[in-house]
Amino acid sequence: MESAEVDEFIESAKAGDHTAFAELVRRTYADTYTLAFRLLGNEEDARDVVQETYIRVHKGLKKFRGDSRFSTWLHRITANCANTYLGKRGRHTHEPLPDDPVIVDLRSSVDPQARVDRGDLRSELTEAVRALPPKLRAVLVLRDVYELSHGDIAEQLEISESAAKVRLHRARKRLREQLFPRGDEGEQRAV
């Protein structure tokens, strides 16, 4: 996504060129939507968050100095908007969050990496990630899929770095337990 052309659009948009900003949106919105969908787990919420994200990007573009990649900056804003959205939704509705993981039918005898190579595990993994509780899912997606730093994640989700790490470890553990059910591993224990 990042290219000299994108940099030019950014500079033109900063100077007030609405066409350049629209082109920037056109080139990035699918990626932003993908992240929002992964963070929120449903289409309608993701659409709302994507709109809010670009409104914030439009307002704050002049502050973007290029210290990080534009995509990273965009991901941070998307994460922050998704977090705000989840907070508001949590305050205004009493809908229970899906804390119980959805059981994913996986064949433990098949090597997971080979399943990834064939594309089988991707859909299973996508579903397993989607079934995580929102707070765990957000940290896992931002760190392990989008490779944001713990500091960035903590800042955007408005939690401490140590809380981000604890959530990440719990999320990874849940996924591992789902994707690699007991029986795959050696039962031998250390003495």
Add this chain to the structure above:
Amino acid sequence: MQCETISLELAGVADGLETLAPAAEQHVQRCLRCQAELAQYRKLLRALVSLRDQQIIPDDYLLGEILEALRPPAPVHRLHRRHRRVAYLGGIAAATAAGAAGAIVIATRLVHQREQLAG
């Protein structure tokens, strides 16, 4: 040391950013179960990174919705404000005139009624 106690820690060291305490490290070196668990975490992380390349394609309407949300509000010109002011003053004048006309009608009727009663 029990495997269960370091299970969560293994989730943290799988990406190489954190390290285990020496005692836990020694345990993992001797424990096949923990070694298998660590290998599973590493496979999981590779699989998660691979999701980065997978894009969820939104429908065609989303781009239009975003651009519509970004559309700047129509500018308010001085001329428009002046027109609004004229319309506002005109409204007040019309209301005043209507009120005065109503008062005249009522006063005229009262005068007629008095004349009929007197006559």
